[in-house]
Structure formats: structure tokens, C-alpha cells
Amino acid sequence: MDELRIATIGTSGICARFCDALAAYGGASLAGSYSRDIERARSFGAPRGARLFFDDLDALAGSAGVDAVYIASPNALHAAQALRLISGGKHVLVEKSFASNEREAREVFDAARSAGVVALEATRNLHTPSFGAIERIVSEGLGPVRLASLRFSKVSSRMPRLLAGERVNIFDPALSAGALMDIGVYCVEPAIALFGRPDEVRALSVTAPVPGCPEGDPCSTIDLAGEVVLGYADKVVSLSYGKASDGMLPSQVEGERGTLVWEPTSGPERLWLHECAASGQVFRVEQAEMAPVEVEVPENDMVCELADFVAAARGDAAALAARERFERVTLESLAVMDEVRRQVGVRFPADLR
Numbered sequence: 435m436d437e438l439r440i441a442t443i444g445t446s447g448i449c450a451r452f453c454d455a456l457a458a459y460g461g462a463s464l465a466g467s468y469s470r471d472i473e474r475a476r477s478f479g480a481p482r483g484a485r486l487f488f489d490d491l492d493a494l495a496g497s498a499g500v501d502a503v504y505i506a507s508p509n510a511l512h513a514a515q516a517l518r519l520i521s522g523g524k525h526v527l528v529e530k531s532f533a534s535n536e537r538e539a540r541e542v543f544d545a546a547r548s549a550g551v552v553a554l555e556a557t558r559n560l561h562t563p564s565f566g567a568i569e570r571i572v573s574e575g576l577g578p579v580r581l582a583s584l585r586f587s588k589v590s591s592r593m594p595r596l597l598a599g600e601r602v603n604i605f606d607p608a609l610s611a612g613a614l615m616d617i618g619v620y621c622v623e624p625a626i627a628l629f630g631r632p633d634e635v636r637a638l639s640v641t642a643p644v645p646g647c648p649e650g651d652p653c654s655t656i657d658l659a660g661e662v663v664l665g666y667a668d669k670v671v672s673l674s675y676g677k678a679s680d681g682m683l684p685s686q687v688e689g690e691r692g693t694l695v696w697e698p699t700s701g702p703e704r705l706w707l708h709e710c711a712a713s714g715q716v717f718r719v720e721q722a723e724m725a726p727v728e729v730e731v732p733e734n735d736m737v738c739e740l741a742d743f744v745a746a747a748r749g750d751a752a753a754l755a756a757r758e759r760f761e762r763v764t765l766e767s768l769a770v771m772d773e774v775r776r777q778v779g780v781r782f783p784a785d786l787r
Contacts, residue, residue, distance in 0.1 A: 442479070454734055465501075496522050506529040520551055536765055576694060580688055618774075637778055653786075701735050
């Protein structure tokens with residue numbers, strides 16, 4: 435079977451990492467690259483083996499030399515770009531967060547289904563064998579789950595610029611950015627994948643005014659960090675995320691028979707399992723027995739999402755069934771993030787349409 439010919443949108447570090455995964459994967463190849471600046475597209479794609487270069491999205495959508503597109507542009511552009519590419523018959527692998535909100539995501543998935551192509555979110559920490567191990571242990575080895583906490587904070591190098599009064603992309607509501615959409619999504623999506631859509635969402639956030647916004651602009655606040663509690667009938671799940679500090683604690687799921695711990699949340703590499711045992715009134719964490727769980731960790735874990743995407747695009751039945759589940763996780767996660775933003779007062783222009 436011929437390789438799936440993939441073009442990229444974007445020239446950022448994550449797009450370069452995707453191209454590295456593509457080079458290491460045997461079922462697809464880099465066919466082209468897109469940028470608003472054609473020379474930038476050429477300088478990014480040519481050294482990586484691309485032969486087609488675009489600065490016009492309609493030309494990319496209509497190209498006979500491209501089967502699929504990896505979209506790594508700012509979040510606010512994802513849905514519109516995906517819809518145009520889908521209209522040209524292209525499969526789309528869209529970097530997280532998949533869209534600005536749940537409504538946009540539904541439009542993309544509906545369009546892909548009507549066109550007979552695959553739309554998938556590139557949430558790398560859900561596609562790895564290590565997350566498969568987490569799912570298996572949570573469902574089979576912990577007993578009834580009562581508490582879980584997923585954590586990911588990483589200080590942004592752009593924080594000083596924001597605090598100095600500069601408007602920067604990663605903290606710009608106009609681009610559907612901020613801590614939740616960039617970092618918190620790594621906590622929200624695994625929680626939804628493991629436990630489903632919650633009955634209740636409660637959120638608190640550290641926010642900041644966006645420099646340069648006119649008075650009365652409804653999209654003039656951005657989030658720097660936050661805590662979210664997801665309520666279920668039989669469990670409580672807490673999420674902690676941020677771009678203003680570095681988090682040092684792992685994530686964990688606590689069941690009545692055991693506790694599973696892993697790190698990092700953004701791409702699980704190390705897992706430990708603790709079996710619960712009655713030990714009197716005093717419990718010291720440092721004395722707990724933690725058994726390591728052996729997991730497969732690819733050198734570049736984007737290979738895993740790529741493999742699932744290519745298999746689905748090729749019509750593999752198992753991959754297509756998995757795609758349906760990933761679509762549900764994307765939609766339910768965005769619904770949660772929409773509610774979090776509503777509670778903390780962060781709005782995007784896409785929310786107003």
C-alpha cells in the first residue's frame with residue numbers, strides 16, 4: 435500500500451517534532467508544508483523531504499499530491515482550516531486543542547463524516563501504550579475509584595513578556611490560547627478518557643488582563659493557572675495546570691484496592707502501582723510499597739498518534755472504531771473546558787459567534 439502523503443501547517447517546534455515522528459514511521463511521508471510565507475514553508479519543509487510548498491490554503495486543499503494534513507497552527511485557526519481541507523477531501527490530524535470550543539469541534543467532525551475522511555485530535559498522551567496500561571489498570575486493578583488527581587504545570591518563557599505589558603500569542607484570547615487550552619488539556623482529556631463526562635464542573639483560575647484590549651472588550655482576560663474539580667456520582671477528580679510555575683508532583687488514580695501513580699501527565703513514561711493494605715491509624719507515604727509498571731515508551735511518542743491516524747485514514751476497522759472514541763473524548767473535553775472558561779471569565783471570539 436502506498437504511503438499516506440501528509441502535508442503540515444505550521445513551522446513551530448511541535449510541527450518539527452511531528453516531522454521527526456513522520457520520518458521514523460514507515461506508513462506515511464512528508465509531502466508538503468504550508469505557511470502564510472511561501473519561503474518559510476520552503477525553508478521548513480525542504481530539508482525534511484517535502485516537495486510541495488503552499489501559502490494558499492485552497493491550493494493545499496485541492497492538491498492531488500496530498501492525502502492528509504497535520505494542523506499545528508494557533509488554536510483559533512484549527513476549525514476553519516480543517517473545514518477547508520476536509521472540503522478538499524483531505525484527512526486532518528489537528529493539534530490540541532482541537533478547536534476553540536465544542537461547537538466548532540462538532541462542525542469539523544460532522545463535516546469529516548459527511549466527506550468520508552478522518553478528523554482526529556493529536557493528543558499524544560492518549561495514544562501511547564503507556565496510557566493503554568493506565569486504562570487497563572484503572573479498569574481492572576484498582577477496585578472502585580474514589581479520587582484522582584491529574585497535574586501538569588510548566589512555566590512559560592513568555593510570562594515575563596506578558597507581565598511587562600506585551601501581548602503574546604500563547605496568552606491571547608483572540609488565538610483561543612491560555613493555560614487551560616495549552617497545558618490544562620493534557621489533564622482534562624485523560625480524565626475524560628478514563629472516567630467519561632462529569633456530572634459537575636467547578637473551577638478556579640489565576641487570570642490576568644490582556645495587554646492592548648480596548649475598554650469593554652469581552653475577550654480581555656486570559657488564564658495563567660487553574661484548578662478544576664470534576665464531580666461524578668461515585669468519585670471526585672481534581673485537575674491542576676498552569677503556565678506560570680513548574681509542577682513537581684505526579685498524577686494518580688486512587689481506588690479502594692490500589693493507587694496508580696504516573697509521570698509526566700503530558701506523556702506517561704513512569705508508572706507505579708501501590709496495593710492498599712490496612713496499616714492502623716498512621717499512614718506514611720514514604721513507607722508505602724510502590725511496584726514499577728513496565729511500559730513501552732517510544733523515543734518520540736507522536737509516532738503513536740500518527741500510527742492511529744494513518745490506520746484510520748487507510749480504513750482499518752479497529753482504528754476507525756478507536757477514532758469514534760477519541761472523537762467523543764475530544765468533544766466532552768471541550769465541553770468541560772468551555773464550562774471552566776465560563777466560570778473563570780475567559781472568553782474567545784469564537785464563543786461570541
